[in-house]
Amino acid sequence: MDSNSNNKKFWKSISEYNNEPEILKNKRNEFSEGVTDDFEPSELSGMSRRKFIALMGAATAITATACSDYRDKGEIIPYNKRPEEILPGTANYYASTCTGCESLCGILVKTREGRPIKIDGNPDHPVNKGKICAKGQAEVTNLYDPTRIKEPLFNKRKVSWEQADNQLISEFKKATEDGVEIALISEHILSPTFNKLLAEFKSKYPTTKQYYYSATDNGNKLNAAFQSYGNYSIPTPRYDKAELVVALDDDFLGVDGNSIENTKNYSMKRDAINKVNFNRLYVIEGRMSLTGMMSDYRMRLRPEAQLEFVWTLINELKSNGSISFPAELASKVSNYTITKLVSTYKINEKKLRGLLSDLSKSKGKSIITAGKNLSESVHVSVNYLNELLNNTGNFDYNNFDLGASYASYKDFENLVSKMESGKVGVVLNLDINPLFNLPADLGFGKGYSKVKTTVAFTLENNETSEKSKYLLPINHFLESWGDYRNKTYVMSLQQPVINPLFNTRQKESIFLTWVSGEAKSYNVNSYHKYLLENFDTAIYNNSSKKTDNKSFWYGSLHDGIVELNTTTNSKGVFNTGSFGSLSNPAVKSNFSVYLTEGYFLGGGKFANNGWLQETPHPVTKITWDNYVSVSPSTAKQFGIEKDDLLEISVNNKKLKIAAVIQPGLADEVLHIEFGNGRKVVGDVGLETGVNAFELISKKNTESNFVLSGAEFSKTGETYKLASTQEHHSLDDTFVKDFHKVRKIIQEGTVNEYKKHPHFLHDEKHEVFSITDEHKYTEVKWAMAIDLNKCTSCGGCVTACNVENNIPVVGKDQVLLGREMQWMRIDRYYSGTPDEPETSNQPMLCQHCDNAPCENVCPVNATNHSPDGLNQMAYNRCVGTRYCSNNCPYKVRRFNFFNFRDHFADSYYENNLTPLGNNPEVTVRSRGVMEKCTFCIQKIMDARQVAIKEERPLNGNDVVTACQQACPAEAIVFGDSNDPESKISKYRKHNLAYHVLETLNVKPNVTYIAKLRNTHSEEV
């Protein structure tokens, strides 16, 4: 560089260039007057320039060091602008409606950062009152199911919605022009707005014909209601009103009807804590059901004999003058006597006579119900018997009139013949699976393939959608708008809590597009708008209008429900002719197959839900499979053992299925639950059980689910069933009645208790400690479980799974005894194998004060909190499993594998499933022990709120997941140091006991002993 460039003269303005004097003067005095006058560097800062540089350097170095350990965990996008309503780390709850089944429970959906993670019941809902079943809880997994269909498909190829809509609309038009049928097959539509929309669809395409079909239908009950009362509305028994309940193969606490409502009502009559107001439950059944396990008296009777049983009751009640019976019908029932029934079906006569005297004594205070699988005749007879006993006041007649029954097999036969002759242009399957559920001899599948346009609305691929030309993926109900009504006095609203995860649409808006006849008319909000309009006209305009329509809508949406003032009693007059026209019961001998709905899989709808597949069956504790149950005497007679593969043949159809020996099952009954055995299903549901629908034939007349004239043979093969509880033979004296001997289960009778309230603690003596015990000065957490109320429905187990991110381990691991559920329901039998008495007991970590697990952990990973919790520090756990060995309750669960990726089909190895995880609960790695925490995240939440509000923590603020889910309110949780709390009252109760009290581990879970409401003091 030459020196010239350094001497270059710079100028800032023309005046400077011209060397104007004013400028020159200013230049000399660079800081003009006033700027530097007060400038005193020493006063500005004590920091020198060097020091500043040094500090800055140090700060940079420290920052750089701190950042160096940052591991990029993938893309994290923070909110630039916080969305309304969402506060990161805080859950939002939205009211909606569960449409998993026809019960339509009101729900509160818990969402975190925009993701629904848990479904609880909506406490404001007048029917389910804040409770929800296992299936409803597990719906979150269905939402995040990676096997959901993500795009509309035409002939199995991706197609745009617009194209599909265009093609379909032209098909509809063509069908209308040609006068061929558009068959619309669905379950009963319980949404008024959707019904209105479908009516519009029908008027636009008048050849549309609607068929109602459900795999788990209660058609017999519905038809009987129509026969008896002239409408399609099944009255709901009010179990909270009746003193005597006689259930004929009616699993009303399990899967018959709205089990949540029933359980809630029933449990009100099982209050041992305050007033001992027990009802008496008789169950007469062929299978062993959840309700049967709860019964005070249980009689075994094959399902075909139920008609005879009812008629015998009528006849005997007539004979002893308890009821006035029309003389013209007397001859109809006069042949049926107790003696005959006892001799034909080997029923315990004493129990039967007891039932009769109870029935005569509690006229007007009893309920007789029959299960949905029994024939129409039984239901008509039961309706009549209730009328005769003046029991109608114990029924709620507010169920919505469905207007029509289900399509019969005859209807389907007609449809199939029309399909085969080309008289059906389009078949629309609305989220149902007839190819899986309908009897094969209807030929539906064959007819279906001949229809030009077949459409399946579905969440995921199934047997029907597989064979359909169009596959329209629909929204999960958590992504949908809707209004639902199955009771006259309440309308439930459904709102989306997450944007559709995939390119799916809700089925209503698809119809809306079709009704408009214009594929382009679709808009994400179109059904929302339609719903609003309908809501305004149908609900708002009829309401008392205290607010404007918008506020009214938002208010209702917030509550999730609209209570309607149309409580008209829809009970009709009983039509005696319906009873008179019944044909006489026929005596059946030989074996019969009895099919009932599985507890957790519905008609196969939930087959791809791991949580439900792995929830142990309430009775047999078997997971992942269905099986045929045979009675112990049948098993003995034919040399059948558990896991033997039997070949069942009935209706010329054969089915190979593994056997289970079920105590208490009626002889000559082969009981199978359906819902398993799906062939076209996601990874989870594959190869889980067999399809029992295959046994049903269109020829079944009385009931689709009772198949007489069955035969079976042993194949000589075996098939391993995965049970979470080892099956101990009842007649094995070696292990008989251990649960009673060891005081795991303590029971009594109502009469015994009334006479001698302290009977449970007669032998009890105080144990003194030789050391000072730890004092719990503040809150001390404790739980009580009322065994009088617990029905073992499994709702708590699923709720716990969802709340605490409990992994699904798969059948192979359940077989090895490595299921991970923190909560289990133990089932014990006593009595004889034929007439067993069942005791159930939810078992979870007992949070013992003297916890044996704590002192054996070498690394202090499990320890005790100051508020009485037995804690697990997952980070510290090295996995010696010593704690689990030393736990007398065996409630600890070890991660034998990394269950998130071990599960055979890598169930969790996708981006979707983990979205359902609860972010408040650590996802445990392999090699770590885990167990019930008493929902510590909820305790901490409540504590935080209490601290913020500057008040002491109140034990009632915490509701554990299992407690929240329990429809019977059998679980109580709270602060046992608070003498006013409910839990203290439970713990001090005369019926309270701890399991294995003799070990002196001082559990904090108290059980309230079960009382059986028998006639005598003896069980």
Added chain:
Amino acid sequence: MSEVDYSVELSVVEGRPGLREIEDLITKPLESKPDKKFFIAISITLTMLMIGVIGLGLTVYYGIGMWGNNNPVGWGFGIVNFVFWVGIGHAGTLISAILFLLRQKWRNGIARFAEGMTIFAVMTAGIFPLIHVGRPWLAGYLFPYPNQHSIWVNFTSPLLWDVFAVSTYFTVSFVFWYVGLIPDFAALREKTSNKIKHIVYSIFSLGWRGSNKHWQNYEMVYLILAGFATPLVLSVHTIVSFDFAVSIIPGWHTTIFPPYFVAGAVFSGFAMVQNVLIFVRKIFNYEHIITIDTLEKMNKIILLTGTLVGYAYAMEFFIAWYSGVQAEQFTFINRAFGPYAWAYWIMISCNVISPQLFWFKKLRRSLVPMFIIAVFVNVGMWFERFVIVISSLSRDFLPSSWAYFTPTATDFAILIGSFGLFFTLVLLFTKALPVVSIAEIKAVVDGAQPTHKEH
């Protein structure tokens, strides 16, 4: 051998071999190249070891789920093997320390080898507590070290006591063994012509010159260490038994466990030492050093401890009945007649019945029967741990969680591997160090310590 005259003390070494002869004989395996038989043997043990390594690899990679353990049965083969191998490790120190203190001269021929087996058995055993945990990479948490979380280990846990007991036992046994080796290292140093060997032996012999002072110090150290090791022989298995006895599980929670476990450990340890020595004396021509008399004495100890173990089994039943605790009673009935009855009866027939055959002198003194009986004892003792660990856990308090334990291929692979490791170490030992103590055996040769009788 015909009648034995019990009025005179038997010579430990038969045939009055010369001192030089003894030294040559004992050092011969170290001087010569391994032969074909050795390679065959070691290839078998290494194959077994490899099987174990594969099993271990699978376990570490996938998790404990590779084993048969399940929910009630939290401990399976891992702990069974651990207790088994710790038990095997008992004979060595008992022979070298307790019998030393009791002035049992016959121990001199077998002490070194037995001690070596102790060390290898404890090494084998030591693997199991590490690998049986769910997250072995965090096993450091078992040691009390200061850390930023101020988390200390839990001193009330018997598993922690185990960590200390086993590591102390290993350390002391190892030092004791090494101290005993010092004079032999010096002898080897003098004998070898190989330069490298010379250096190695020089280092390990710690400058031993065989001076009177050296011998005096050596004897004193050896005596002190023997005194130190003696309580450890009893304590280590006592503490291992605490793993069970301190718990509350019926079948585990038993006060008889400490003496019962120690007796069982000595029982199995002697059986294992006897088994191996039968081969060693044959292969290396030590029949006159490790004599039939010595083996007979060992068999007598097996008979004694076997009877003690049998008594303990009976006493457990008696106490279970006497306690009146239903859960306790059931556990024992269940052991004998429940789903694991097969294991129980294997245990009883191997541990209680088979050693009773040693009442017959003929069987005590003939190699094939004594070998077979000792094998049975080892099988039986493995099953004893199996019965204790597994049958108690599989059916405890709540019948609802009972489950049957079925071992997997990985379980067996690791079991085989543990034998592979143990015998590999034993084989290497025979080629690397004198398996009989040269110094000690010289001291008990007839005439080595002249008495007035001989003059």
